[in-house]
Amino acid sequence: MPAQPVGNAESPSAATRPAAIELRGIDKSFGAVHANKNVSLTIAKSSIHGIIGENGAGKSTLMSILYGFYTADAGEILINGKPVKIHGSHDAIAAGIGMVHQHFMLVEPFTVLENVMLGAEDGVLLRGGAGKARAELERLARDYGLNVDPDAHISDLPVGEQQRVEILKALFRHCDILILDEPTGVLTPQETDQLFQILRALNARGVTIVLITHKLREILAITDTVSVMRQGEMVATLPTKQATREHLAELMVGRKVRLELDKTKATPGEVRLSVRNLTVVDAKGVKRVDDVGFDLRAGEILGIAGVSGNGQSELLEALSGIRPLSSGGITLCDLEVSPDAPYGPAVVREYGLAHVPEDRLRLGVVTAFPAWESVVLGYHDDEEYNGRILMDRDAMTNACGKLMERFDVRPRDPELRCGNFSGGNQQKLILAREIARQPKVLVVGQPTRGVDIGAIEFIHRQLLALRDAGCAILLVSVELDEVMSLSDRILVMFQGRIVGEVDGDEADERTLGLMMANAHAQADEAA
Amino acid sequence: MEDLWLQTVSILSATLRTATPLVFAAMAGMFSERSGTIDIGLEGKMLAGAFAAACVAVVTGSAWLALLGAILVGIMMGLLHGLACITYRGNQVVSGVAINIMAAGLTVVLGNAWFGRGGQTPDLAPDARFMTLRPPGWEYAYDIPIIGPVYAFVIGGHNLLVYIAFAAVPIGWWVLYHTRFGLRLRAVGEDPKVVDTAGISVTWLRYRAVIIAGILCGFAGAYLSIAQNAAFSPHMTAGRGFIALAAMVFGKWRPWPAMFACLLFGLLDAIAIRLQGVNFPGIGQVPVEAIQALPYILTVVLLAGFVGRAMAPHALGQPYVKER
Amino acid sequence: MSAASQAALPRWVDIGLMPIVNLIQALLVAGLVVLIIGVNPIDAMRIMAWGAVYDSVAISYTLYYATDFVFTGLAVAVAFHAGLFNIGGEGQAYVAGLGATLAILLLDAYLPGILLIPLGLMAAMVFGAGWAFIPAYLQAYRGSHIVITTIMFNFIAASLMVYIGSDLLRPPGDMLPSSREFGDAAHLPHVHELAALLGLKMPSTPLNLSILWAAACCVFVWIFIWRTRWGYAIRAVGLSPKAAVYAGISPQRVILIAMCLSGALAAGVALNQIIGYHHRLLLDFVAGAGFTGIAVALMGRNHPIGIVLSAVLFGALYQGGAELAFEIPTITRDMIVAMQGLVILFSGALAYMNRPWIARVYAMFNRRAILAEAT
């Protein structure tokens, strides 16, 4: 990483106040993934401190360490100046830290009251505690406008209210440091504003607030200080006043060596994939994809930009037949798909759609399979791999060998278990598999997540080559410059909807960043 | 008519007797599974408990020490299950199967080695057992029509463990829904992550659950060998552990419904026993096997979701792992 | 813990060393028990080992028992590969016996053995598969936990068979609840009979031709699981259901296929016991082989070769155990049951207990080896 101009400089406003939290050289790895690299951070007392960063930057991990959910491999934590050993959440709670997790920590079948009490029951019996808890909840409701029916079951509550319960949980434990991990990811703009009012109210009463988010607008709207994380490192901390959207966006994305791809102008052909008013509702009844429509033509790359969690994944799954449609329709070449005409990944493949999934490890390969078996995943019924009864081992191994050759997969060993390939090489393997058959349509999710520069470039070239060969490619990625450098057209998704379309050549980080953070939404709300 | 009523009374009191071990075991299973740990091993723990009780009773001649012995053995088996499932995150079903098979083998091996008689333990003297408690004035009550027999044989006329079993249900219900421990237990069975982030130890919670299960299985075993019978005989649980499991599932992992399932299954058994080899004029013999299979069939039907959905605890069977 | 248990060990440690370690652990605990009941474990061990192989009779019995365990072991393994735990092998084999019996009782008057026996086997497999199909269907399409349902089906099978055995098939005036004796045509030849044809003199034992069927099943399972697209689908679902769905494989269908195959394999027990030996439907002729299969599959790492090895091992334990019971009355054959339990405990439930330290030891030796090479 090139050092950042601002570095870890303490912001004056923060410096004036004593530190509520101080993290020194926190380091954490999950197996091969290095989630936090020697992170240091100081959070001033009763300030609102924002942390931004791309997906996988390490924000949640860092906070989970502070909250004692994970234990750091190295580094120390100071609360109010005193070094503390946080072995588990109970230590963090004792130290006055409360956390609203990215994925809510609520017991679905329990009532609000039970959830709030859990771990802070006050006494062996529930009755006494319950009474007090009720009273306390009423008080909090009055003071902060956190109204929830204490006897409602979590599973019946909308996400917005569920989040209130999370906050109530923290307050109920009298926390004076409140961490919120991407609280607005699941909220409507209105809910978001309510949340911010609550946070301000809390802050006014001296509660230190740490807010994790992707959304520049929110950072600028509410925080005093902002820190930026990228790929496990803390790359900057600066007073929000001094921060501009552009600057933050830049810090967040980072100045990666812009790949100079000899990208020719696209020559779009016939429509291969046409999506009409596509809506996908998940098991919880939440609208993930909301009335999306677009055409994908042969020989073009259509990029979809957006902060993860805004419906891209669900869109991919719907297109590739893994997730059923709720309404609307898809036309894939000459296959008509509608909610009541069920179809599946196998059918979709037959009609020439190939899919490179976002979740490489869990979907893309069977980690326990050797390379040569994973290389036929999804195509295992093709006659080229099957004799009359038996599968043709040699055919598969040879095919695997060829693909490894062509896509430079290392180590070049068809017998190696997929789990033992590095992330980048797994990705190459999957791409190879999906591209090999000259698909009519290719749907790609996060093609270069956690992949090294060399591999990134290689993969990008392959995609372009495929496009020039006349394949229609839909590219979903959270890496802005990836989307920009590859796409001929770019759609931006926000909360399941398509909020804007930009032409590939005219796109620049700023405009896209604003769309992704849905700056326009403000205008809408104002209206 | 009178005779018919006596029959009914007799069947009802038999129902309570046969349901007792089921109730203990079902409660055991409930505590274990509500914490997220599958407990296929009820049968084995019960069997081991029965054996321990009989052995201790033979040696000490004290019913209470025998009960204690059964409980201790039950706890040990529970801890073994915990070690495998909680500490080492092994497959909970495999662990349960292992416990059942080990118990089935070891009880006979040890029993035969210690007492001869192919695994049977010597008969116990009355004071080494929990004997039937006659309610005051039962012999007069007997002559009172209708209610008399009910008082003498259904309400009264059982041994202490029977009453403890049916007391265990409200207690279990109260613990589960009205105590801190219960709240946390139900939570950890639904979503251990939540419990962990609430600053509570998942491991210790689950261990307590399997220990309680062990204790209750000890009671169930002791009832079989030193209350209902006067000796341990090989494989004397005869599948009761699995019936209890079925009853617990049938009761959707909740105390009262589980108890009623036990009573239902007990009733079926009581009826089946009495119909065995009895010729009815005209009908001939009823296929008792059909009645005996009914509990299992009913449970399958329930599991298949034809009569309401059986909602298992959400985290049931999954060991708790923080970092993938 | 996770880190340690994820540490990659070479395959030979996983499939070769581990099971042996598990077996040793089981043997140690069993030895302890034997010691407790006042018998010298070494003697017991010697008698058992010797008793399993000391002459052609012993070996024949060992193989005769092993045959059953191969069938049930394979049954458990196939389900395992699809990520399913089939505890119902016992019941499936039991009901399979009914299938074989009905077919033979109907036809043994008319058909020659060459037709009758295959028909009997087929009927057995159909019944076995059928008994596995219901839990499979409920799991696949109604989400009922297959472990519970298969357990329930074991008991349902037991009741069913008692009813049929004692009320329907029992010849009037006969004491045992069992079917009538099959006609001679329905007797699967015993090995000693064939040996006699070849002029070899072998003592008469229950060992019969079903052992060939067991061998065939092993080869079949090996090919089916590792060489066919169905096997591919089964393993994909078992190892990573999400990836399987991504690949367009239907987990529901895989569950049905795997379980039915499992039941059909368990049916082999009926061939060995009913057609091969008792020549009549006996109550409880499976005698726990279904559960032994779990231990066999766990120890054999769900691979036919491993299963054959551990099946023979358990066969030896059974035969040796009988000898032990003869020689030392204080030890009953139930010792073997206990052994099974211990094997399941150590190689199944406590599998992760060994992995870390074995990994550590292995790493140590590795370093040594590397250093040795360096110098």
Next chain:
Amino acid sequence: AEPAVVYDAGGKFDKSFNEAAYNGIEKFKKETGSNYLEFEVQADAQREQAFRKMAQRGADPIIGIGFSQESAIKKVAPEFPDIRFVIIDSVVDLPNVQSIVFKEQEGSYLVGVLAALASKTGKVGFVGGMDIPLISRFQCGYSQGAKAANPNVDVLANMTGTTPAAWNDPTRGAELAKGQFDRGVDVVFAAAGGTGTGVYQAAKDAGKLAIGVDSNQNHLQPGTMLTSMLKRVDVAVYETAKAAKESTWKPGVTVLGLAEGGVDWALDEHNKTLITDDMKAKVEAAKADIISGKVKVHDYMSDNSCPI
């Protein structure tokens, strides 16, 4: 050669059928001082192996206890034509096999008489083990005896089960007895092997009378055991072993009834207080009548039906 005994599933300490055999062979051992081999069958697959093993060890005679041994002996006996086999409770028609069967109906008749005489409620009970013709033979004889002693006595009968497990299920035995007591029975006869212990226990617990079977079981629950229906398996085993030793042993079927002293009722210090002189007189009379042939006790197994 030393004799060998192969016990049935109940085990040699079932306090009943198998234990009787055990007592017999022990008596033989004491008197002749010659040792013997024994084996307790636990699984059907073992039976054949057991007999063959005994034969290979040169045991002679080899005595199989219980009808379940029939098929095994049928298989093994021909392989060892010069070794003598004995089966009890079943008939195997082979030149080197002696089959010993008992007239259980006669012994049952006697205890039936006693039961009817001892009953105050006029209701007597019967608990059978496995539901097989052999046990029905007990039941039928018992009912005949009871009716003979008191024409308007009720006989309530239950079987424990239809599988061999029914021989060893005290829990069920006790349950059945309790069920009968609740319905007014005050004397119960258990012909159920190990299951009987549960019945006697229940009788003791409820203060009712019970009647033992096969061995003299009066000592099991002194004071509440009215008597025992003796089936002298011990005598049979002893005799055949002795005969073999003195080579007076003969193959073929041996039927042991009252006349031959093969069955009887038990009177000892444990139950003498329960048996009045009048009862004693009546039952002895019945015994004499049966022996003299004045009274014919119907054998259920002769036509698989019971007149009562």
